[in-house]
Amino acid sequence: MLRELGSTGIEISSLAWGMWRTTDTGQRLEDVDQLLHAVLDSGINLVDTADIYGFDGTSGFGSAEELLGQVLAGSPGLRNRIVLATKGGIRPGCPYDQSPVYLKEAIDASLRRLRIDHIDIYQIHRLDILAHPQETARVLEDGLASGRIRALGVSNHTPSQIEALAGFLDTPLTVTQPEISALRIDCFENGELDQAIGMDLTPLAWSPLGGGRLFNPQDEREIAVAGALESFARDRGVSLPVAAYSWLMAHPAGIVPIIGSQHADRIEDAALALEVEWSRGEWYEVCAAARGTPLP
Numbered sequence: 001m002l003r004e005l006g007s008t009g010i011e012i013s014s015l016a017w018g019m020w021r022t023t024d025t026g027q028r029l030e031d032v033d034q035l036l037h038a039v040l041d042s043g044i045n046l047v048d049t050a051d052i053y054g055f056d057g058t059s060g061f062g063s064a065e066e067l068l069g070q071v072l073a074g075s076p077g078l079r080n081r082i083v084l085a086t087k088g089g090i091r092p093g094c095p096y097d098q099s100p101v102y103l104k105e106a107i108d109a110s111l112r113r114l115r116i117d118h119i120d121i122y123q124i125h126r127l128d129i130l131a132h133p134q135e136t137a138r139v140l141e142d143g144l145a146s147g148r149i150r151a152l153g154v155s156n157h158t159p160s161q162i163e164a165l166a167g168f169l170d171t172p173l174t175v176t177q178p179e180i181s182a183l184r185i186d187c188f189e190n191g192e193l194d195q196a197i198g199m200d201l202t203p204l205a206w207s208p209l210g211g212g213r214l215f216n217p218q219d220e221r222e223i224a225v226a227g228a229l230e231s232f233a234r235d236r237g238v239s240l241p242v243a244a245y246s247w248l249m250a251h252p253a254g255i256v257p258i259i260g261s262q263h264a265d266r267i268e269d270a271a272l273a274l275e276v277e278w279s280r281g282e283w284y285e286v287c288a289a290a291r292g293t294p295l296p
Contacts, residue, residue, distance in 0.1 A: 001274060002045070003254070005083075006174040006200050008151045010120060012083050014249060014274055016046035016204055017267065018258040019064045023054035027262055033071045038264035040081055042271035048177075048204065048258050050087035050125055051110050061092055065113035073115045085121035085175070085204075086110050087155055089128060098124060098131035103139045107148060119143075121175055123153040127161050137168035144171055153177065155206075159195045166199065176201045180255060182225050182244055183210035185290045193253040208257035209244055224289040232282055239269055246276035250283055 002011040017039045022032060039047065047068070054063030065086060072079050088106035091097035110119060122143060124136065143149035153175025154162055166173050176196055178187050180203065187193050187203075196203050209215070210222075217226040226240070233243040245257045259270045288295050 001043070005121070005151060005202055006172060008174055010083055010151055010174075012046045012202070012256070013044045014254075014256055015042075015044050015245065015270060016048050016085075016256050016258045017044055018206065018260045019047070019049040019068065020053045020206075021260050021262055022067060023060060023063050027067070029067065029070055029074070031262075032067055033075065035262060035264060035267070036068075036071055036078060036082075038267050040078075042268050043274070044259070044267070044271065045081060046083045046085065046204075046256065048085045050090075050123075051106060051113070052087075052090045052092075052125065055092060062109065062113050065110055069113050069115035079116060083120045084114065084116065085123065085153070086114070086119055087123040087125035087177075089124045090126055096126055096128035096131075098128035098136045098139075100135050100139050103136065104142070107139070107143055111148060118147055119149050121151045121153050122149045123155045123175060123177060124157070124165070126156045133161075133165040134168040137165060141170060151175070153201075153204075155204075159191045162195060162199070162201075173199065173201055175204055177204040177206055177258075179207050180205035180248060180257075181208050181210040181214070182229060182247055182286055182290050183213055183222060185287070188251075188287075193251065193255075196253045203253050203255045205248055205255050205257045207260075208248055209241060209260075214240060214244055221289070221292040224292075225286065228286045228289045232278075232286070236276060238272055238276060241266070241270055242273045242276060245270060245273035247278060247283065247286055249273060250278045 005012050049064050051062050054060040089098045140152050151174045155177035214226050217223040229243045233240050248255045248257050261267055
């Protein structure tokens with residue numbers, strides 16, 4: 001099932017596939033090609049990457065984008081089947097740089113590595129405190145005007161930072177990418193998702209499985225959350241990841257979990273989340289466990 005991203009005319013799936021672990025797991029070109037086809041066959045068309053993905057502290061900057069670019073070059077028809085999102089503004093050694101000169105260079109470099117002529121969704125990865133949002137907005141608007149970018153977003157930004165950038169943009173932001181999982185629900189109460197609803201921002205949830213902690217809970221709260229999700233999963237005959245993804249997707253903000261798995265069978269399984277529905281009682285049982293305190 002596809003839905004429109006804001007008023008952009010871009011149609012995205014309710015789940016996304018993320019490439020932040022692609023190079024970490026040593027995937028080869030043919031592996032990524034097969035994975036991308038598995039993603040599309042599962043009904044997922046939104047692919048999320050970033051220029052920093054693949055960087056190991058000394059080398060590999062841009063390697064995930066390069067790998068995806070090679071796959072797209074080898075199968076030209078794939079480009080029209082995916083909505084490609086990437087991010088920039090992190091600069092090794094800086095660590096953040098959204099100065100006009102560098103940000104423009106980062107956009108152009110991503111286009112070269114990906115071997116494409118436009119990026120569907122370009123996101124500022126993390127805020128550069130020293131960058132004035134007006135300067136950032138000008139570079140992003142130039143990218144839109146030139147056709148190199150189709151839609152804009154941010155990642156790891158607070159509501160006030162989003163508001164500041166949006167105030168200097170002529171084109172509305174369409175995406176925000178915070179960490180959201182049943183183990184990280186701050187955004188339910190700190191205004192992040194309320195703002196997303198009000199501004200028609202689609203939240204892309206990174207680390208929706210809590211960085212794997214749902215499979216290996218350590219403290220009392222994590223054990224309670226994992227237990228509540230496992231109980232629901234058993235009742236519905238689905239896996240724990242499907243329960244975790246679908247729990248997020250039940251939120252009215254329209255959260256899109258980013259699947260980080262590099263295994264085709266797990267991607268196929270994750271797509272079952274599209275068919276799972278939660279009652280209010282079931283949903284709040286997990287929410288209460290996630291809060292660690294009884295609901296008021």
